[in-house]
Amino acid sequence: xxxxxxxxxLELYRAYYDSHYKTILDATPxxxxxxxxxxxxxNTMIRHRxxxxxxxxxxxxxxxxxxxxxxxxxYEDPTAEMQDKGRITxxxxxxxxxxxxxxxxxxxxxxCRECDYxxxxxxxxxxxLDAKPIxxxxxxxxxxxxxxxxxxxxxxxxxFDVRRESIRLFFSGLRGFHLHIEEKPYIDLDDVGRIExxxxxxxxxxxxxxxxxxxxxAVSIVWEExxxxxxxxxLTDTSPPILKDILNVDSKETLYQTLKKLxxxxxxxxxxxxxxxxxxxxxxxxxxxxxRLIRAPFSLHGKSSLQKAPLSLEDLDRxxxxxxxxxMVFIGRVEVSVKYMPSLTWGGxxxxxxxxxxxxxxxxxxxxLVNTGLASGLKPILG
Amino acid sequence: xxxxxxxxxxxxxxxxPYTQLGKSLFRELEIGIEEIFGGEGSAIVxxxxxxxxxxxDKEVPxxxxxxxxxxxxxxxxxxxxxxxxxxxxxxxxxxxxxxxxARYLSKADVDEITFLSKDLGLNVAYEDGxxxxxxxDFLRYVGGLSHIHWKLYYFPxxxxxxxxxxxxxxxxLKEAIKESIExxxxxxxxxxxxxxxxxxxxxxxxxxxxPKKRExxxxxxxxxxxxxxxxxxxxxxxxxxxxxxxxxxxxxxxxSSLGYTVEEILDLFRVTPDFNEKITRYQIEHILGLxxxxxRYSTPSCRKIKSFGFCFPDQIxxxxxxxxxxxxxxxxxxxxxxx
Numbered sequence: 136x137x138x139x140x141x142x143x144x145l146e147l148y149r150a151y152y153d154s155h156y157k158t159i160l161d162a163t164p165x166x167x168x169x170x171x172x173x174x175x176x177x178n179t180m181i182r183h184r185x186x187x188x189x190x191x192x193x194x195x196x197x198x199x200x201x202x203x204x205x206x207x208x209x210y211e212d213p214t215a216e217m218q219d220k221g222r223i224t225x226x227x228x229x230x231x232x233x234x235x236x237x238x239x240x241x242x243x244x245x246x247c248r249e250c251d252y253x254x255x256x257x258x259x260x261x262x263x264l265d266a267k268p269i270x271x272x273x274x275x276x277x278x279x280x281x282x283x284x285x286x287x288x289x290x291x292x293x294x295f296d297v298r299r300e301s302i303r304l305f306f307s308g309l310r311g312f313h314l315h316i317e318e319k320p321y322i323d324l325d326d327v328g329r330i331e332x333x334x335x336x337x338x339x340x341x342x343x344x345x346x347x348x349x350x351x352x353a354v355s356i357v358w359e360e361x362x363x364x365x366x367x368x369x370l371t372d373t374s375p376p377i378l379k380d381i382l383n384v385d386s387k388e389t390l391y392q393t394l395k396k397l398x399x400x401x402x403x404x405x406x407x408x409x410x411x412x413x414x415x416x417x418x419x420x421x422x423x424x425x426x427r428l429i430r431a432p433f434s435l436h437g438k439s440s441l442q443k444a445p446l447s448l449e450d451l452d453r454x455x456x457x458x459x460x461x462x463m464v465f466i467g468r469v470e471v472s473v474k475y476m477p478s479l480t481w482g483g484x485x486x487x488x489x490x491x492x493x494x495x496x497x498x499x500x501x502x503x504l505v506n507t508g509l510a511s512g513l514k515p516i517l518g
Numbered sequence: 519x520x521x522x523x524x525x526x527x528x529x530x531x532x533x534x535p536y537t538q539l540g541k542s543l544f545r546e547l548e549i550g551i552e553e554i555f556g557g558e559g560s561a562i563v564x565x566x567x568x569x570x571x572x573x574x575d576k577e578v579p580x581x582x583x584x585x586x587x588x589x590x591x592x593x594x595x596x597x598x599x600x601x602x603x604x605x606x607x608x609x610x611x612x613x614x615x616x617x618x619x620a621r622y623l624s625k626a627d628v629d630e631i632t633f634l635s636k637d638l639g640l641n642v643a644y645e646d647g648x649x650x651x652x653x654x655d656f657l658r659y660v661g662g663l664s665h666i667h668w669k670l671y672y673f674p675x676x677x678x679x680x681x682x683x684x685x686x687x688x689x690x691l692k693e694a695i696k697e698s699i700e701x702x703x704x705x706x707x708x709x710x711x712x713x714x715x716x717x718x719x720x721x722x723x724x725x726x727x728x729p730k731k732r733e734x735x736x737x738x739x740x741x742x743x744x745x746x747x748x749x750x751x752x753x754x755x756x757x758x759x760x761x762x763x764x765x766x767x768x769x770x771x772x773x774s775s776l777g778y779t780v781e782e783i784l785d786l787f788r789v790t791p792d793f794n795e796k797i798t799r800y801q802i803e804h805i806l807g808l809x810x811x812x813x814r815y816s817t818p819s820c821r822k823i824k825s826f827g828f829c830f831p832d833q834i835x836x837x838x839x840x841x842x843x844x845x846x847x848x849x850x851x852x853x854x855x856x857x
Contacts, residue, residue, distance in 0.1 A: 218831060221824075295653065296678030320654040328657035335670045346672050347682075353671040 143513040148199035162432035170213040174202035201437035204428040224322035230421040232311040239279040242271040242477040273479035277455030308436025333422040338414040343394040360413040440502040456483030465498035470514040532585025535592035537637040566594035601717035603775025605844035606729035650679040659693035704842035709814040747846035748830040758789040764826040
């Protein structure tokens with residue numbers, strides 16, 4: 136990254152954090168009992184910090200950080216070594232990320248490994264070599280993650296009795312959403328219980344021959360997702376007969392009997408399809424790791440400069456563009472030299488493809504392109 | 519119901535002595551050490567002693583018909599077992615009591631099962647011919663059971679409740695019962711002189727039959743320091759540097775439970791900077807119940823050790839969710855046996 140670009144971004148982050156450090160703490164329950172961590176722009180992680188009062192936060196913001204994180208756990212001593220911290224409770228957080236979701240729309244750009252080519256071609260036109268794909272996120276990507284999020288909310292509501300008012304929902308700042316549950320009994324779960332919850336959602340390790348009853352959760356989930364399974368499974372003449380049988384069942388009882396026939400060895404492919412389509416692919420580590428750190432609410436994503444913004448479940452109905460627009464804190468416009476940008480929508484506005492040219496873009500989009508290596512030379516628009 | 523805890527509390531407590539009701543009744547009846555070890559209580563002491571001996575012999579004694587004795591016997595047997603300080607024997611005690619309860623529960627009616635569940639702090643109810651347990655309670659106890667059969671998705675789950683057959687619920691209750699009994703046994707901090715005497719008698723008579731794994735023993739048949747839990751290893755290694763009072767207390771109680779004699783413990787303390795044989799001997803003998811109030815102190819639980827500030831849990835502590843240093847020794851052996 137150009138030194139001038141780094142300076143430009145640092146200045147924006149500095150101004151933002153000067154006025155928002157209290158907001159971050161206000162949005163963090165029991166902030167004084169959590170471990171805080173700061174990722175510098177030199178990619179050094181400063182960990183095991185405690186913030187007892189807002190003024191102490193300023194100390195870590197003198198040089199604005201690229202990322203601000205806090206521990207999902209509440210500790211007796213957040214500054215101690217990991218084994219001595221004395222964990223009290225741990226928020227249950229589900230992270231839904233575009234990377235883990237099947238068939239999410241994301242624009243692909245290719246970078247040559249040999250020359251400086253960046254563009255839409257999978258093979259470098261100059262070197263004739265396979266180029267490395269870069270995924271560019273836009274409103275449509277977020278839109279697809281929202282659909283997945285609706286499935287997650289419904290599932291934890293129906294099965295785990297998580298009340299909607301107990302959910303604190305945030306846009307993660309780039310690829311997805313963080314769904315926080317910060318109340319008992321969920322925060323008392325140990326790691327074994329959390330692994331079970333993760334496996335329940337992802338259907339990891341499932342063997343339908345072990346299902347205990349016709350109304351077992353495994354059967355109910357597949358029953359609820361039959362329509363989705365039919366549309367995503369791409370049935371052909373050569374599809375395994377048992378998959379066709381599953382899609383043709385007319386009752387839960389028949390589904391139960393059919394699923395029980397799925398042999399974990401000989402039906403591996405069908406099981407994989409069921410898991411992929413009917414499971415909800417939350418980031419496993421965020422659910423299960425009791426020492427996990429997560430981006431702090433209202434802090435900025437290091438790559439996109441978008442905020443980890445709080446959202447209501449109703450906000451989701453307004454679409455991906457609304458979510459991105461709500462998370463934009465740098466709303467000014469800036470001139471930037473773009474090597475390549477695919478056509479995309481950002482915060483509800485469509486932008487056409489740019490090939491090697493100067494463009495005036497919203498600051499957040501320009502910063503994202505600079506951080507992704509697709510653009511450089513941020514220049515304020517004078518006057 | 520036949521076993522109504524309200525109408526027949528003593529009957530209930532005799533059957534499930536480790537429950538909140540059992541504990542409070544044991545306290546209310548004021549069955550003090552004097553009563554137990556006086557003339558009237560000899561039946562209780564004898565029953566408790568036989569219970570512990572039968573654990574060593576691996577024989578199951580006939581069920582106790584007198585509920586008063588049954589209740590008191592549990593607490594005395596727990597003390598004797600703890601005084602013997604053998605982690606395998608403690609496990610056998612816990613397992614036997616829990617299995618006994620599970621047998622009662624398999625014949626129990628809905629009210630008895632739900633009352634016991636509630637007493638154990640579990641959210642359990644009966645609905646439309648099936649039991650249901652809150653999934654958080656379910657998850658809390660299935661960790662100790664065979665993982666592959668107890669996955670949450672194999673069970674009906676609606677609005678936070680797992681629905682399951684009686685026999686599956688009893689399996690979960692058994693885990694909760696084991697935890698309650700472990701809390702009682704490992705929570706015993708002081709061993710009355712009379713109990714210590716019985717433990718010594720048993721140790722002399724049945725010492726060779728006490729369960730142990732020889733490969734972990736040092737030359738005189740005790741667990742070698744390299745297999746100690748991290749807290750005890752830390753204290754053992756730092757005796758020479760001088761330990762704070764709770765540290766001395768803990769390591770002395772621990773070493774004594776492993777069979778170290780006063781002289782052997784005293785020798786370990788000779789290297790301390792401010793060693794005074796007379797004072798150290800007095801302190802050790804006091805902890806071992808040979809002086810003063812004649813109460814023998816047992817090894818503190820992990821919770822206590824943590825509050826003293828020398829808990830340094832390692833992988834074994836975490837894997838076996840160790841609540842007491844004795845459990846660690848068992849964990850080490852399991853690990854090496856490849857279990």
